[in-house]
Amino acid sequence: MNLMKRHERQIKKVCDFIDSNLDGEFSLEQLSTVAASSKYHFHRIFKAFMGISAMQYVLLVRMKRASFRLAFESEFSVTDIAFEAQFESLEAFTRAFSRIFGQTPSQFRNQPEWCSWHSKYEYHPPITGESVMDVQIVDFEKREVALIEHKGSPRLVYETAAKFINWRKSTGLSPIKTSETFGIPHSDPSDTPDDEFQFDICGSHKGEVPENTYGIKSGTIPSGRCAMAIHKGSHDSIGDTVYHLYQKWLPDSKEELRDYPCYFRYLNFVHEVNECELLTEIYLPIK
DSSP, rough: OOOHHHHHHHHHHHHHHHHHTTOOOOHHHHHHTTTTTOOTTTHHHHHHHSSSSSHHHHHHHHHHHHHHHHHTTTTOOOOHHHTTTSSSSHHHHHHHHHHHHHHHHHHHHHSSOOHHHHHOOOOHHHHHOOOOOEEEEEEOOOOOEEEEEEEOOOGGGHHHHHHHHHHHHHHHOTTTTSSSSEEEEEGGGGGGGGGGGGEEEEOOOOOOOOOOOOOOEEEOOOEEEEEEEEESOOOGGGGHHHHIIIIIIIHHHHHOOSSSSSSESSSOTTTTTTTTEEEEEEEEOOO
């Protein structure tokens, strides 16, 4: 194995370890042991690959979870969120959060500036190519859904998601605990101009959707054959699994695509589990 590949595996192993143990305590010596790397060199190797230090990565991953709590879980107090993020006081959490995101936790809770927030998470842990993807052919049954169309920058999808969540909570329709939740990207966000990007957020719901001020309406996801794979981990890296289906699985399978976009079914959510434990079914419509 060449040196670059070895370092990539070391960094990936450390990022996975941090993501899976967010409530624990970390030290550079401990993380260098996880990486099987010299403690004298590990921190420089990590920063060279990630652009941030290992301890900055720990802080940003904890702050990411805190951000989702603030934005989507009003039942959690800011103080509770501060302690969960391993801060000893609300004041220390507020200072750190404001320094990173340019908003206090309370300001972010009331009106998150998602574009600025996304700019803090432009690092990407290495992809080592070690995982073997299990792809199944399934017959997807038609779903009646309630949906909201996000049109605009992919960085503002969470803003639209918040509207959908608020509609669910205020009406009691398509309740998140007992309904399915889907996401339908109409194009690749990485190469679509912001003003042309559309992403539909859907929840299973039978019948018409009552008139509302949130922009929620009725829709359907059609039935048909699909290739289905499960993506485990952050939604930020879901494109890696999607590209594997298109670039590797599809040519090898000899299947042909249907005229409908790929779509996702979210089996759990960031407010329920750590990012590394997220499970998302990816459906690739085929003939």
